[in-house]
Amino acid sequence: MRYGGKVVVVTGSGRPKGLGQAILQRFADEGATCVVSDIGSGGDGLASSADAAAVVADLETRGGKVLWQPCDVADEGQCEALVAATVTAFGRIDVLVNNAGIGFVMKPMLDTSGADWDRVLDVNLKGAFLCSRAAARQFIAQGTGPDGIAGRIINIASQAAKSGFPHMAAYVASKHGMVGLTRSNAVELGPHRITVNAVCPNHVTTGLGAAQNEYFSKLLGFESVEAYLANMKAKNPLGRPGLASDTAAACAWLASSDAVYVTGEAINVSGGEEMH
Secondary structure (H helix, E strand, O other): OOOOOOEEEEOOOOOOOOHHHHHHHHHHHOOOEEEEOOOOOOOOOOOOHHHHHHHHHHHHHOOOOEEEOOOOOOOHHHHHHHHHHHHHHHOOOOEEEEOOOOOOOOOOHHHOOHHHHHHHHHHHHHHHHHHHHHHHHHHHHHOOOOOOOOEEEEEEOOHHHOOOOOOOHHHHHHHHHHHHHHHHHHHHHHHHOEEEEEEEEOOEOOHHHHHHHHHHHHHOOOOOHHHHHHHHHHOOOOOOOEOHHHHHHHHHHHOOHHHOOOOOOEEEEOOOOOOO
């Protein structure tokens, strides 16, 4: 129960079987108080209030306190309100995981509109900046804890933060930008005893991942999604695609006292598929 007394906020965590839920499950299982946050409007791959309620209910069965706080991370005021609501409910925040992201805009670069670009960058990159700034201000106000750290910021980037992929120009650019934001913030926030790191998973078949499976299996000429996934498995050194629990485990380590001297890193969690 190493996270007993700790408060963990994960954006984009309001969908059952999503990456955000898996991250919160890992922290909840180790005693953390959890804040579930998502845009909460439903439709177009977004979380609904019923989705969020299911995530909250699951976390409550794990024994911890849970808060549901809707937040559109592209909205500056809502990001500030997310941190304020967390502090009002629990008195503090210890870990922010910037997980909210749009990965369902898949089309050729030549067909990608300015609105498509803005939508992805606003959520994936601007959202991470706005939430990080709000959390960092609270971390600084709180001061350092027993391990000498005031707070942890963990950005969920992607293998697409290291390598290019077709038909995902905005997504790839946003994730590369997230690594740059991670490094810049690590340098700037280090003196305040705040660590900032990124996790770069390879493909994980969540609800969003399933949509990507459908799209790319057709784009790359596979006869079925199953054949596409078999190829993905075969080319991975460890012989399987990523699991949400793999990313959750990396987050749990980065937020632990074992990682007090780790900041500014973009850690691959890809079974060896991504090595740079």
